[in-house]
Amino acid sequence: MPLTRQLPQVEYNRWLQSPLVPGAARRELSSLDPAGVAERFGAPLRFGTAGLRAPVGAGPSWLNEHTVAWATRALGRRILARGADFAAAGVCVGYDCRRQSDLFARTAAAALRELSIPVYLFSAPRPTPELAFAVRALGAAAGICITASHNPPQYNGYKVYWQGGTQIDDALAAEIGAEMDASDPLAPLPFFVLNEVSPLGKEMDERFIASALRCVQGRGDIERCPALPIVYTPFHGVGGAVAFRALRLAGLQAVHCVPEQLEPDGDFPTTPSPNPEDPGGFGPALDLAGRVNAALILANDPDADRVAVWARDGAGKMRPLTGNQIGVLLADYLLEHTQENGAIVKTLVSTDLARRVAESRGCACFDTFTGFKFLAAEAQRLQKKGLRPVLAFEEAIGYMLNPDVLDKDGISAALVIASMACRWQAQGQTLHDRLAELSALFGFYAEKTVSVTLPGPEGQAAIKACMDSLRAQTPTVLSGRRVMRADDFLRGLSLSGGQTSALPLRGSDVLRFELENGCRLLVRPSGTEPKIKLYVLARGDAQDAALSAAEACAQDALQTLRLENYTGKRSMKIL
Secondary structure, three states: OOHHHOOHHHHHHHHHHOOOOOHHHHHHHHOOOHHHHHHHHOOOOOOEOOEEEEEEOOOOOOEOHHHHHHHHHHHHHHHHHOOHHHHHOOEEEEEOOOOOHHHHHHHHHHHHHHOOOOEEEEOOOOOHHHHHHHHHHHOOOEEEEEOOOOOOOOEEEEEEEEOOOEEOOHHHHHHHHHHHHOOOOOOOOOOOOHHHOEEEOHHHHHHHHHHHHOOOOOOOHHHHOOOOOEEEEOOOOOHHHOHHHHHHHOOOOOEEEOHHHOOOOOOOOOOOOOOOOOHHHOHHHHHHHHHHOOOEEEEEOOOOOOEEEEEEOOOOOEEEEOHHHHHHHHHHHHHOOOOOOEEEEEEOOOOOHHHHHHHHOOOEEEEEOOOHHHHHHHHHHHHHOOOEEEEEEEOOOEEEOOOOOOOOOHHHHHHHHHHHHHHHHHOOOOHHHHHHHHHHHHOEEEEEEEEEEOOHHHHHHHHHHHHHHHHHOOOOEEOOEEEEEEEEOOOOEEEEOOEEEEOOOOOOOOEEEEEOOOOEEEEEEOOOOOEEEEEEEEEEOOHHHHHHHHHHHHHHHHHHHOHHHOOOOOEEEEO
16 A cells, blocks of 8 residues: 555654654644644645645645655656656746745756756746746746645645646646655655756746737737836736736836735735735735826736736726636637637636627637636647637636747736727727626626635535535525526536436536526536635626626525535635
């Protein structure tokens, strides 16, 4: 039996007594209560929607030098299994500004060099999309980015890319996981030698920025309104290293950075959450926007693969735009320049208004599962069929629109959003005005996401129990509304009118319910955090009506699913 499958207490004692574990980590472990032991030594790390995510600390279920080396050695063995020529292409390693990210990046690099695999190591924290770009630009075999994106400060993560710059798919993740299961996480650590790696620095920055600039060059919209006042914040993350320079090089003359949030800081001191979907971190940006009369606020998340947007409305009030709304506006803007065979890709839980916009342009819209490993794969599939996917997006403020970055990219997206804002500003409109026009043309849509946090092994069990319960007995009523159709995307089955049929998508833990009032409710576990997420998509004859329907269904769904029955440890947030 692999060591990772030992009983938690047995594995805990082994780590506690091992000379391979530093004294500080052993002291940390010695203070754990039984619940803490179960959390750190229960289920081992597993690849989710976007790699490995866990709090930083000792133990095989958390992120530390040993688990980073463990995962990297497993990845390295899968690279070597593809042949010597494949491995000789090397691996790019990047990292963000989170706690111990630089240490974990060096550990990953050392573990690869231990296997004689060449390494290209970023010399400073850089955006995750720059790492994805570098893998593609250098023709590397793979890439590793040490990042937990927008997770709370105590987390870090480990994201893997494959040749071509896409996130690894589930099959490859399972291969790496099997290699991890067959090996011991508590092995001697590799030794990092600086002159054994090839550094990536300013030259790669310039190549990445040049690629992002190509997304707006030739459109002429920034040139029509170059003085558009913009506030930019990296939310204490790594975006500031390249985003401000990219915006200025694009011709935007009035970009103002939020000084309190400009320097990378893994503690994220001015934000209640490092997720820019949470409006609580925008106080400094809103203050600055008021002083400079900004028309637009652009905020990258800590690893700069996503971007949040606030814009002034017609009355001059600064208001946020949701990820769904920005996706709709980008579809409208980008498809206008697409002559033929254009397409967009979105997730199942993202707004159908984007589909209406695409179809009005004679273009197709395709749905897939949450996560850019799915979105990028679908975009590549469409390209092989002769279509031109110009945008892939998800409601969680992630956008893929740069053909050189096959992942969500908050830098390129920020440039295109700024260009789009310039275009409408030159015509005397705001982004909110254009969105209202699109709604009037194609219908009023609204979406709400309910996120319920269920931490620890107890929480994971609660999430599984909830999903199992919904599958075991398909509800006929949800949120006080009759269920007209139920889709189980894990099994690829649809139930409607007592008849079962196959779905075109299968293999992801997602349930979708079509309700009698036209609302759609989707339920899925988060792949990056200990959460279960509920998505409500509604439509109405006016924007307020659609929003009211979405909010009512979201609140009712919480009561209907009765998540409090599964665990007492929960926190809830509606976005």
